[in-house]
Amino acid sequence: MARVCSGCECNYFEFIQKFYKNNEAAIAYLRDHGALPLEVICPNCKNICRYRAETHSWYCGATRKIHHRKKLCHYKVSDYKGSLLSGVKMEPYKVICFANHWLSKQWDYETLKQCLGLSEATGSVWQRYFAEVTEHWVDNQEPIGGPGVVVDIDETLFGKMKHEEGKSQSQIWVFGGIERDSKNYFIAPLEEPLTENLMSLILKYILPGTVIVSNRWNAYSPISDHDYVHQVINHSGDVTDKENAKAHTQSVELLFRDVQEWTVKPGNRPQFYKQYLARLLFQQQHTHSNINHYFFREVARMYPPDFETEDADVKEESNDHENQESEVSD
Known part of the structure; x- marks a missing residue:
């Protein structure tokens, strides 16, 4: 930067x-x-x-x-x-x-x-x-990770449901990763089809040789086919690596903690969800005193x-x- x-x-x-x-x-x-x-x-x-x-x-x-x-x-x-x-x-x-x-x-x-x-x-x-x-x-965004660097990844769905119709009213899938030690991170919208686009985001934002820690979602299975070390955390209660599982949970909570404060307001149109999220993330990663500098860069x-x-x-x-x-x- x-x-x-x-x-x-x-x-x-x-x-x-x-x-x-x-x-x-x-x-x-x-x-x-x-x-x-x-x-x-x-x-x-x-x-x-x-x-x-x-x-x-x-x-x-x-x-x-x-x-x-x-x-x-x-x-x-x-x-x-x-x-x-x-x-x-x-x-x-x-x-x-x-x-x-x-x-x-x-x-x-x-x-x-x-x-x-x-x-x-x-x-x-x-x-x-x-x-x-x-x-x-x-x-x-700059890619994170590298040989031997541990990166916790996760996905989440933000938005509200329209219960009377059972359809999505204001929703967006978000995927992100955070370095466990340095706390460097990236967050990006995850567009449909989720499984296909997920791996392209991993390859784009996470450097080869990284130790990637994820949950057991099947979409993460192809990670081991690339130049990564893939570790899987089981949150069902029979975790053998409790220390690793705890660290993963804390990192993921940190990753989405501030983003979860963002809610899609009534009247916002789905085609602009990426715009809303991009502005929010830009605000979060820059201070009030330097945000204009990085924006015009x-x-x-x-x-x-x-x-x-x-x-x-x-x-x-x-x-x-x-x-x-x-x-x-x-």
């Missing part, structure tokens, strides 16, 4: 005080965290482009000598190209202040309306954008600025300019 930037740590209110109605500071913050480029290389001339703050764009403007004449390069690209701000009309300070509020436990639309002047529709759109970032983080991972390779539209625009290049005499 990336080290927090110098002077970056600040709580909810300090963040607002620092960036509210300050677009210049907001852009500098996004640039410092990799969400906007520090420099852009012209794909035609391979020169470093110049930045125009008033238009939020990079331009080349370099000249090259052809037959005793100089030709001007017209390459120009938006500072926001490919980033989270691409095609967005909302001011940068509003974007990062929105994120600051969305990542807090006091999230509500009324504050957005009063402080940022955003409609509920706009807030809903940006909430979806930010949810994609935390989902991306959940899907790319994740934004940079999801939307890395890259201007070296032009898309078809830029190439076409560049070719048009090439045909109309200004000639400057010596």
